Amino acid sequence: MSEFTNTPLLEADSLHKTYQMGAVNVPVLRGSSMQLHQGEWVTVLGSSGSGKSTLLHLLGGLDTPDPGCGEVRYMGKSISSHGRRSRNRYRNREVGFVFQFYHLLPELTVIENALLPGLVGSGIRTDRQRALELLEAFGLNHRLNHRPRELSGGERQRVAIARALVNRPKVLLADEPTGNLDEQTGQEILDLLRKEHQAGLSIVMVTHDQKIAALADRVVVLNRGQVEETVSQASSAFSY
Numbered sequence: 001m002s003e004f005t006n007t008p009l010l011e012a013d014s015l016h017k018t019y020q021m022g023a024v025n026v027p028v029l030r031g032s033s034m035q036l037h038q039g040e041w042v043t044v045l046g047s048s049g050s051g052k053s054t055l056l057h058l059l060g061g062l063d064t065p066d067p068g069c070g071e072v073r074y075m076g077k078s079i080s081s082h083g084r085r086s087r088n089r090y091r092n093r094e095v096g097f098v099f100q101f102y103h104l105l106p107e108l109t110v111i112e113n114a115l116l117p118g119l120v121g122s123g124i125r126t127d128r129q130r131a132l133e134l135l136e137a138f139g140l141n142h143r144l145n146h147r148p149r150e151l152s153g154g155e156r157q158r159v160a161i162a163r164a165l166v167n168r169p170k171v172l173l174a175d176e177p178t179g180n181l182d183e184q185t186g187q188e189i190l191d192l193l194r195k196e197h198q199a200g201l202s203i204v205m206v207t208h209d210q211k212i213a214a215l216a217d218r219v220v221v222l223n224r225g226q227v228e229e230t231v232s233q234a235s236s237a238f239s240y
Contacts, residue, residue: 016069096164
């Protein structure tokens with residue numbers, strides 16, 4: 001396991017999140033805490049319904065904790081209380097998102113999808129050369145003018161990863177990024193992410209697969225909205 005600084009890059013502190021389903025309040029997170037350090041890969045492991053995706057959404061500023069019930073800090077500063085504009089800047093500049101379902105815009109080409117983060121009012125201009133370099137590195141230089149419907153699942157996910165990385169975020173948040181792929185294609189995506197991590201990218205990845213969890217520096221085990229334990233990569237519980 002790599003050596004990391006004591007100050008977290010990204011931190012969840014006692015997060016609570018409750019959703020209202022009709023007249024019923026459904027608690028999803030119940031005081032969850034975790035940390036991510038610069039250059040670290042942390043996997044959040046848990047069964048369906050344990051709160052993994054909700055935790056990721058709060059870390060990325062896609063949602064906010066219950067009022068007065070925990071906070072998310074990035075580089076020591078709270079993002080939980082930021083207004084919409086500030087959270088939008090955080091999401092666009094500091095973190096990148098990859099989901100199980102690719103969320104590519106069907107009417108746009110591969111290169112246009114990869115450039116999308118610079119076109120959503122963030123106040124920054126996406127570097128086209130950066131997008132081209134990523135797509136070439138991901139083996140998609142021959143697909144630049146194709147649309148998502150013309151791509152395989154693995155190719156779509158590689159476009160989604162290029163889009164997530166085009167603005168050079170410090171953190172990649174990945175929610176079951178191989179969950180919609182066959183085993184071989186999923187392994188190719190994991191190999192790609194591992195190369196980005198080795199180049200310095202910090203990653204938080206949600207999964208229910210212990211073999212995928214074993215790739216991380218640390219594993220945070222989430223159960224019924226609470227962090228049960230944090231496991232080192234070296235632990236035999238996650239070796240294979």
